[in-house]
Amino acid sequence: MIQEATINTVRALLEARREGHSLEGAFYTDAALFDLDIEAVFSNEWLFACNVAEIPRAGDYVTLRIGATSVVVVRGEDGGVAAFFNTCRHRGSVLCTEAHGHVKKFVCPYHQWVYDLDGSLRHARQMPDRFDRSAHGLGRVPVETLCGMVYLCLGETPPDFSRFKAAVSPYIAPHRPERTRVAWSETIVEEANWKLVIENNRECYHCAGSHPELLETLVEFALPDDPRGTQDFQALMSEKTARWEALDLPHLPASGGTEFRCIRLPLRRGALSFTMDGRAACRKLLGEFREPDLGSVRMFRVPNNWNHFLADHILHFRVLPLAPNRTALTTTWLVHEDAVEGVDYDIETLTAVWRATNAQDAALVAHNQAGVSSRGYRPGTYAPAEFMLNHFTDWYAAKLRAYLDAYGDA
Numbered sequence: 204m205i206q207e208a209t210i211n212t213v214r215a216l217l218e219a220r221r222e223g224h225s226l227e228g229a230f231y232t233d234a235a236l237f238d239l240d241i242e243a244v245f246s247n248e249w250l251f252a253c254n255v256a257e258i259p260r261a262g263d264y265v266t267l268r269i270g271a272t273s274v275v276v277v278r279g280e281d282g283g284v285a286a287f288f289n290t291c292r293h294r295g296s297v298l299c300t301e302a303h304g305h306v307k308k309f310v311c312p313y314h315q316w317v318y319d320l321d322g323s324l325r326h327a328r329q330m331p332d333r334f335d336r337s338a339h340g341l342g343r344v345p346v347e348t349l350c351g352m353v354y355l356c357l358g359e360t361p362p363d364f365s366r367f368k369a370a371v372s373p374y375i376a377p378h379r380p381e382r383t384r385v386a387w388s389e390t391i392v393e394e395a396n397w398k399l400v401i402e403n404n405r406e407c408y409h410c411a412g413s414h415p416e417l418l419e420t421l422v423e424f425a426l427p428d429d430p431r432g433t434q435d436f437q438a439l440m441s442e443k444t445a446r447w448e449a450l451d452l453p454h455l456p457a458s459g460g461t462e463f464r465c466i467r468l469p470l471r472r473g474a475l476s477f478t479m480d481g482r483a484a485c486r487k488l489l490g491e492f493r494e495p496d497l498g499s500v501r502m503f504r505v506p507n508n509w510n511h512f513l514a515d516h517i518l519h520f521r522v523l524p525l526a527p528n529r530t531a532l533t534t535t536w537l538v539h540e541d542a543v544e545g546v547d548y549d550i551e552t553l554t555a556v557w558r559a560t561n562a563q564d565a566a567l568v569a570h571n572q573a574g575v576s577s578r579g580y581r582p583g584t585y586a587p588a589e590f591m592l593n594h595f596t597d598w599y600a601a602k603l604r605a606y607l608d609a610y611g612d613a
Contacts (some may be wrong), residue, residue: 205242209235210607217600224582226596231396231575237527240397241270243606244506244599247358249367251508251521252276255284255351256383256537257303262320265303267523269357274344275299275309276353279320286344286355287322293339302390309341351381352510352519367504370457371465374500377452378512379490383537386485386516386544387554390533391561395568397506397524398599399575400532403568404509404520405591413567416559420474420481421499425591426456427468435472443469443498450494461598462505464591469498476515477556485515485548487539505598516548518557528572534561 213236216227229236246269253265253276264277266289273289275298289298296313299306308325309318317326322341327334347354347364350372354364393400403409407423414421424432427440447454447467454467474481475495483495492514500512507522517537524530536553544550574580585592 205239205610206235209239210610212236213239213603214607217604220600221582222597223585223593225402225575225585225592226398226599227582228575228577228580231399231572232527234527237396237524238270239603239606240524243603245269245357245524246272247356247362247606248506248602249347249354249356249361249364249504250506251504251519252286252346252353252355253521254383254385254517254519254535254537255348255353255381256385256540257388257535258284259384260305262305262307263303264299264306266299266301267521269523272357273297273299274355274357276346276355277306277320284346284348284353285320285322286346286353287341288344290342291316292324292341293327298341350375350379351383367459367463370459371463371502373453374457374465374467375502375510375512377490377492378500378514378517380512380517380537382490382540383517384540384542386536386538386542386548387550388533388535389558390531391565392525393530393532393565393568394528395530395572396527396575397522397530398595399568399571400522400530400564401506401595402592403564403571405503405595406586406589408586408588409567413563414560416479416556417477418471419479420470420477420556422468422471424468425466425501425588427454427466431588439469439472446494447497450497452497454498461594461601463503464594465500465502467498467500470496476513477511477518478552479555483515484553485538485542487542487547488514489517489539505595516553528576532561532565534558 252267257265258278261278261280264275266273266275274286275289276286279285291298291311293314293316296311298309298311315328318341319325322343324336324339345356345361349368410418410423424436444454457465476484478484495514497514503509509520511518519535521533538548542548
């Protein structure tokens with residue numbers, strides 16, 4: 204339950220907030236506000252969970268924790284994807300204790316209640332004959348699948364998903380995310396609030412001073428008509444957009460407001476992929492592509508996911524908050540489902556750029572967390588290149604206001 208003092212504090216902070224500026228320090232450091240984030244944002248919004256390639260067989264599962272709530276996402280016997288609260292209906296024990304795995308049935312490790320993959324209770328040993336198994340299935344969590352990307356929502360009345368799905372599907376469908384395999388995945392814990400992790404991703408103002416490996420291939424401009432763009436960038440945009448249009452690949456920014464962003468942008472001239480030398484990371488291209496130089500579809504959705512879709516591989520990034528000053532970032536590299544490690548790609552070439560970039564960003568956001576925790580911190584003015592931070596903090600502030608208004612009416 205949210206304390207009245209917390210509600211009053213947040214309302215005052217939101218009232219004092221200045222658009223175009225970073226948030227007050229308490230939003231990044233205060234434990235009570237972190238708990239509010241879990242309730243107002245992460246328990247009432249669509250969250251990216253995984254790609255279906257991570258659970259290819261019936262019984263394959265992944266788990267993720269949102270605050271105190273654990274969820275299991277599983278491939279069912281019918282080939283579909285479902286999500287359940289990872290909580291036994293007997294006395295509440297966690298069912299699946301690993302981050303991922305494979306089961307034929309869900310068996311509670313405490314008292315061995317058994318559930319089918321559709322969540323129905325199959326067996327509850329030593330319970331009386333009158334016990335109604337049909338009333339004790341696992342709690343279902345709403346799921347949406349977008350081109351093989353699985354999103355879930357803990358809320359009883361999830362927000363609309365259709366606008367996002369309709370807007371971004373044409374961009375990412377040609378890359379066939381559902382026809383991939385996981386080449387590599389890793390999770391790092393960043394010593395910073397989840398909002399600092401998102402904000403760091405939403406701008407490349409810091410890239411020139413921090414990401415030499417990434418800038419060998421990434422174009423740091425975020426808009427096709429970016430006023431900071433050089434003549435060479437404008438010429439590159441003209442060349443690439445003509446080619447993309449000939450291939451019937453959408454590229455102009457999708458209309459996502461403050462909720463999501465999707466755009467196709469070129470890599471640096473001569474670069475094909477996010478590798479140290481710009482060469483392709485995987486010889487076998489995704490989907491039906493024959494052209495290796497398709498730039499990158501950059502797709503972001505609040506509050507916890509950004510992606511790159513290239514001709515040869517896909518990158519998913521998933522953010523989950525752990526504490527006011529700790530955040531788990533999971534990065535997953537996916538290649539064509541028929542690509543063979545050691546023949547079509549090698550892990551080091553595929554992952555080197557973003558593993559270096561993630562490590563650099565982890566250090567940056569840890570320094571940022573230390574700074575916003577100081578009594579000397581005051582909200583600072585965003586640079587023009589940080590326009591996406593305006594979008595994110597506006598969305599975040601609106602999300603808190605809506606939650607507090609609804610909470611007050613309850």
